[in-house]
Amino acid sequence: VQLQASGGGLVQAGGSLRLSCTNSRRTSSNNAVGWFRQAPGKEREFVASVSWRGDSENYADSVKGRFTISRDSAKNTVYLQMNSLNPEDTAVYSCAAALGPYAGSSPGSYRYWGQGTQVTVSS
Numbered sequence: 001v002q003l004q005a006s007g008g009g010l011v012q013a014g015g016s017l018r019l020s021c022t023n024s025r026r027t028s029s030n031n032a033v034g035w036f037r038q039a040p041g042k043e044r045e046f047v048a049s050v051s052w053r054g055d056s057e058n059y060a061d062s063v064k065g066r067f068t069i070s071r072d073s074a075k076n077t078v079y080l081q082m083n084s085l086n087p088e089d090t091a092v093y094s095c096a097a098a099l100g101p102y103a104g105s106s107p108g109s110y111r112y113w114g115q116g117t118q119v120t121v122s123s
Contacts, residue, residue: 001023001025001031002023002114003023003024003096003113003114004023004024004114004115005019005020005021005093005095005116006020006117007019007020007080008092008116008117008118008119009118009120010121010122011085011119011121011122012121012122013085013122013123014085014086016081016084016085017082017085017119019080019093019095019117020077020078021033021035021078021079021095021114022075022076023076023077023097024076030101031052031097031098031099031112032050032051032097032101032103033049033050033078033097034046034047034048034049034050034096034098034105034109035048035078035080035093035096036096037089037093037094038092038094039090039091042091045060046060046104046105047059047067047080048063048069048080049103049104050070050078054071056102057069058104058105060105062088063082066082067080067082067083068080068081068083080093086123087122088121089119089121090121091119092118093116093118093119094113094115094116094117095114096111096112096114097111097112098110
């Protein structure tokens with residue numbers, strides 16, 4: 001598993017972005033995938049996760065109703081659609097793959113980490 005995150009950028013409050021996390025090693029994957037974020041001076045924070053089949057999703061309370069995680073197994077890609085962004089969402093967003101088909105919010109559940117992509121929301 002080798003993850004590549006992309007899609008970050010600068011957006012105004014209320015806007016949207018879609019992040020992508022691609023497994024560049026073209027192998028079948030039965031790993032759950034999660035998104036985490038880290039703002040300057042803050043701890044890394046769980047954002048969302050999706051099971052390997054895409055049939056189970058988890059979200060942090062701070063993003064429920066605004067963010068949607070999904071996966072396209074044919075493309076080895078997991079997406080994070082972010083709507084109604086606000087300045088508190090500004091952070092470096094990273095994706096990670098767990099060892100098993102399901103994973104929760106604990107970073108310790110994830111084995112493989114991609115590099116982050118910066119999301120900046122201006123007020």
